[in-house]
Amino acid sequence: MEKASAHPLAEALHPPTSTGEDHRKVLMWLFLASDVLFFGSLIGTFVVYAQRVPHTPLAEVFNIPLTTWSAFVLLMSSVTMALAVWAAHSGKMRLMRFYLLATVLLGIHFLADQGFEFYHFVHDGFTPRTNPMASAFFTLTGFHGAHVTVGVLWLLSLFLASFRGGITQRNAIWVEIAGLYWHFVDVVWIVIFAVVYLIGASFW
């Protein structure tokens, strides 16, 4: 009997699949589809409450310049992520490590910005308990931040694993799948930024 490889990040054997796509990539796409419904419900709730519940105008609550910067940071992290995927597929492992780290740092920067933003909200009396719109806002952005955090931890673990030869050109699919997740989280933020912050500050 063959012994399966004992290496920590050893790939499972890959029989041909009916679609030609790796199981794990299909899994990630399905997960992202379900996450669309998750965030969609949160965003929908926010929009309903922002319009219906009496509250301080969002233009007075939000710090649009700060949020614009952090949105840009997250957008740039998607660029570095895409570059990391390219590097992994090309076998350029050191370059991949560089771009992975860059993505992690940009992600942490985004989270720090958000933490700073929330601190000031709470300080100014805008908390999840203030009114239903605020509850929806913090739950929505909080879960998004949680998704970013999971992404940061995942990318960090890929980064660390790559030092021991755990990520190779052969199993670059792991980086690609993490990249799918990361890009999705970024796209969700683009929607949140547009709907909650930009439209919110203009109309609600």
Place this chain on the structure above:
Amino acid sequence: MPHPFPLGRRRGWFFLLPLLLLVATACASPMDTFGGQGDHARTVLALYWLFIGAALFVGVTVIGLLLYAFFRFRHRPQGGEPREVHGHTLLEVTWFLIPTAIVLLVAIPSWRVVFRFGQAPPPNALRVEVVAHQWWWEFRYQDYPLGDGQPLVSANELYLPVGRPVALTLRSNDVIHSFWVPRLAGKKDAFPGVTTRLTFTPLETGTYHGQCAEFCGVSHALMRLRVKVVSGEDFEAWVQRRRAYTPFPLAGAAARGWEVFQARGCNACHAIAGTPARGVIGPDLTGFAGRDGIAAMVLPNTPGDLARWLRDPQAVKPMAKMPKLALTDEEVEALVAFLTALRE
């Protein structure tokens, strides 16, 4: 060995059963949906018969065909292999089109009623605000203010004049409830923070039963009501009596009861027209003696039941908001005398 349909000839019993049950339903209920004594309920009833007819037609046809197939195509030893049939386009199109036609046949009259029910109430409608509480009903007649400008308020019994549209606006003081008097109208939910509407015209005089129809807590089952539909003149007379009402002067035990009513703080929650009692937390008690029941029609309105309620409300209605006041027997007697004196 052939596989006969199980139960063979005794299958006839299957069909007898629903018929027996149909007959058993001849027993009516004061809550039945077939009374049609309000225009809303009557309109719904007409639709109901249409749908029941269509459902019976479709059900008998389809189930009949199924049962036929079960018998006719059971395995027989000389049967052999059946012909492999994978489909039949014309047949499939037909049994797509026919159900569609039947659906439209019942749906279109239905939708017309939807839009008719959605119209605004007529200008001469009697406006009553229904406020649902855990676990009783408050009725506020905005069209009939009392001397001090406050609306005429009643609890658990809704007086209505026959033949005149009534425009209910519904809301709740706490959780979601639902106002349902099936012989007069379909139900409408009552929400905290949002107002809903139900408009109907009672068509026959009488006393109608109702009940909360949205789970609203532990005593949801004990939140009933009565609607008393009377002639137009009787209704006006009732309004006049309520406007002029005062229980005073009281004598004997009833007067003692009024003292207890104030001393034990009942007036903090309850209001009685023509007295200083102005509490709004609990049901209005004006004309209490004339009501059919106590505690939202859970107990009959007899002195014995009244005493039972006063002694321990939670034993009758779990978690009722009315406190258990540890009343003495003498206090209970006096209160009963007072409350039974509250006749309009």
Place this chain on the structure above:
Amino acid sequence: MAVGVGVARGLTTAGLRQTVWEWVTTVDHKRIGVLYFWTVLFWFLLAGVQALIMRLQLARPEAGVVSPAVYNQLFTMHGTMMVFLVGTPIASVFANMVLPLMIGARDVAFPRLNALSYWIFLFGGLLLNAGWLAGQVFDAGWTGYANVSTRPFSPGLGGDFWVMGLIVLGFSTMTSAFNFLVTIINMRAPGMTFMRMPLMVWALFIVFVLVILAFPVLTVALVFLWFDRLYGTRFFDATAGGNVVLWQHLFWIFGHPEVYILILPAFGILSEVIPTFSRKPIFGYASMVLAMGVIAFLGFGVWAHHMFTVGMGPVGNFAFSLTTMLIAIPTGVKVFNWLATMWGGQIRWKTPMLFAASTVVLFVVGGLSGMMHASPPINTQHQDSYFVVAHFHYVLFGGLVMALFAGLYYWLPKLTGRLLDERLGKVHWALTFIGFNLTFFPMHFLGALGMPRRIYTYPAEAGWGGLNLLITVGAYITALGVLVFALNLLRSLRKGEPAGNDPWDGRTLEWSLPSPPPEYNFERIPVVHGRDAWWERKRKGRVPVGGGSDGNPNPHATPAAGHTPGGTEEIHLPKPSVIPLILALGLAVAGVGVIYHPAVIALGVAMTLGAIVAWALEPPLRGTLHIRG
């Protein structure tokens, strides 16, 4: 390995430890299916007992058997368990038992993820019911409407166990769905296109698509309730401007697809059992697929027909009535296709077919009462009355549970290697059919007589006593039927007739395998040339393996996994693992921590994260089997 053999070996202590460990670490989908089955059966019996107690209470006016508080807890947990712990996992029960066998696969796409979905199911169900131990049980109905379910009106821990239990269970359902979706998408045998899959597989595919789209919405609703109850947010606080109807919208946007999640596996079972026992192929395969797809799609557009009395206005009511009425049409098409399948057949009235045939009849009844509700004006008299209780029990018990029994009598022998007894099966069926109709048909009349639902008692003058007594008798007859089934099951495991490969002369690939199949299912991955691949092979001698005796390998088939033509098969065996159990336990512990103490949350999260890391580092395979060609 058959359940019976495992149990026999388990009767020695060393054997017991080994057996328990095998089951605790199994990643074999067939064993996971057995675990799911027993757990679902347990919850079904528990929820059934709750119903029997309720029926005792309602048999007479003001019976006083249980207090109002306990009655409300009973109907809440009965509904919650039947929907989330019995009905919803039925898809996972059957997917685990037979789906890979039906598509010619040796395993599922993610064996450990599959095991995880079971352990989360177990621990989530325990968390959901933990309130009974704490003496505080949720009592606001399985629909948990705000705002009676919020803290001010439902103080106590019952609501918190309910919310956290359901959130954890959601992970189980989603995980199972993800695994089987990838399995169906990616692991079909060569030549098995989507339009050649058995209809059971199609039904499960659509169910799992609905799951991954609908459950996130429920999760959001539950999160809102969780945060309101425990952290003081204002989602459903009417005094702060919150809209309590928001709960209903979110719940039913999940809830309506959920009822299709519940019934579609039944449709799949019918589409396998009826052709097999009629000895004819399914009539109108393509329209059956289309019908299920349309039902699933439209199912997302009907949710507010649960809210016709909320006051959405005529346009809203009309729109949802329209979509709801439309859904009747593809459903009707399916009924006619089943009828046409039987038409001209040679129907063998074995127990699976008895249950399947009665499912169709009872579902028609349930569908017709549903059509009546679909009319908003009629709905104002039906909503929250026993008419609704009658409707959904006809579709869920008459529809789903009857089909469940059909599927169990049909497929359990494949897993256990033993048939269930035919005579006991017929007695089970007769008691169930009679008891069920006696229980639920009179409820239509009760509803027409104005009896609201969710009431613990009623006065004598309401005139509901006679029918209620009849219903209670029916309920106990039904329970007798379940008892007979339990006896049949236990008897079958010990001394049931050996099933052999193909006891029913079936049409699909699972019947080409031994009962029970080996761990790796297929020695050789079959190559499929059309629908009903096994039937074709038996009747027309087409050899399913590529490069075989017909000399014409399917040019479009990809080579069977690990197959060297004419040579040795390489079969990769997955490594059993205890990590899924630990991860699942971590989630449940975190859920308990949310209710009791942050330190326990930290413990649960640590367990979960640790398990994830261990999972990533653990090799997924334990070895390779070589089978000479």
